[in-house]
Amino acid sequence: MFELPKENITPDVFREKCPARYLLNRVSGKWSILIIDILDDRNLRNGELMRLVEGISQKMLTQTLRELESIKLITRHDMQIIPPHVEYELTSLGKSLREKICAMDRWIEENMLEIISNNKNFSVKIAE
Amino acid sequence: MFELPKENITPDVFREKCPARYLLNRVSGKWSILIIDILDDRNLRNGELMRLVEGISQKMLTQTLRELESIKLITRHDMQIIPPHVEYELTSLGKSLREKICAMDRWIEENMLEIISNNKNFSVKIAE
């Protein structure tokens, strides 16, 4: 729950109490970015997301999906059948944000080699 | 320290062991985004950053700055005088990434009201 101050709701991520800061912290969470990115223009199921986003646990997947749903970035489609079939989809708002997130992700991938080359924080482990 | 696997260094944020994932987690940290955004095209000092990025502690500021320096996104300029005068500046790599980050931040600010309106997760606290 986020309590909006009555005054000063000028959007500004640099202000501690601004909802924009709260939203930024949700969106930039460890898993949110990856989920939004991978959803793209398609619907994906729980199991597919687990496989595509390497390293995520069932718990964090569900938790992040619920969070993104609460801020209207994704929609949950429950087919109400047995065995269960649930699909997740970006809302139009989510798709709009995804463009920005993808730009960042692709930038990181494109510049990865430049960053890690000659960087003492990255060591090359030689396989035998 | 991040150990690079010998094979498969195709940049891919969705792969758990890819350096791109590691970099994404650094860049999308709680404070990294805000620091990169606020630095813009100028140099800022420790105290200025503390004031501009509301809510950050001295500890997290230093820690985040060191991290960003280690992945070559910012440069630290120590004037070597007493009293100390240190400035932080985005590298050209950092400035390039900043464009992507700013696009995301400004999107969040622009769409903030739409997200929080009629959202039960946000309550309006009425001041007296």
Next chain:
DNA sequence: CCGTATCCTACCAGATACTG
């Protein structure tokens, strides 16, 4: 297949005090 419910731990991050 798609989740919850618990338990448990590491580390993120705030608070405070101190220094060249």
Next chain:
DNA sequence: CAGTATCTGGTAGGATACGG
């Protein structure tokens, strides 16, 4: 002014077991 050092609590997040 620009940091370190230390202590500590809260919570993110993993592991496991169970359920509709």
